[in-house]
Amino acid sequence: MRRMTPFSDWSAQLPPTSPLLAECITVSGSLTNYLMASGHDFAVSVLQQGSDAIHADETALFELTPDSQLHARHVCLTLAGKPVVVARSVCLPECPVWRPILERGSRSLGLTLFGDLPQLRRGELSFAELHAGHPLFALAQAHDPHARSRYLARRCRFELDGQRLLVCEIFLPELEQLL
Incomplete structure (x- = not known):
């Protein structure tokens, strides 16, 4: 698996957090396997799959305008029945490579991304604190019984056969108690 450069609008530095959560968020392999x-x-x-509006911080990666649509898959990962991560995976609407991979029901995407795809290129992890202004903040808050004012997130892009996929994972506070 070859590496690509990080995003310019997210940071290569993880915002301050506990060592336990930092280890989980910065894991370089499969988050699924880690959990x-x-x-x-x-x-x-x-949670939702299909056409969705592109987010402002996704436009540059896909070279699209702010009024564009992407194919999106929103999921919630749970441990012991408790939501610990919500994620958004997006590709171009008619992408022949990623659309079939995203159409996987409740099977984890991580098992494929970190499986036997030697031609898959993975970008560097980028990190952010999401606040009320970010479109994924509401997704995280909807699955957090304590409705925090910020959530740590990471994202990574993948490329397969010249087609891009962006995966953004938002970490919910409950995760730390279950690690």
Whole structure:
């Protein structure tokens, strides 16, 4: 798997957090495998899949205008039945490479991304604190019973056969108690 350069609008530096959460957020391999290793029951729930508006911080990656649409898959990852991560994976609407991969029901995308795809190129992880102004903030807050004012997130782009996929994962506070 070859590396690509990081995003310019997110930081290569993780915002301040606990060492336990930092280890999880910065894991270079599969987040799915990391969460499954916690020993708690792991599950993926699809929250929404289909056409969705592009976010402002996605336009440059896909070379699209702010009024464009992407194919999006929003999921919630749970440990012991509790939401710990919400994620958004996006590709171009008619992408012949990523659309079939995203159409996977409740199977984890990470198992494919970190499986046997030697031609897959993975970008560097980028990190951010999401606040009320970011479109994914509401997605995180909807799955957080304590409705925090900020959420840590990471994102990474993948490229396969010249087609791009962007995966953004938002970490919910409940995660730390289950690691």
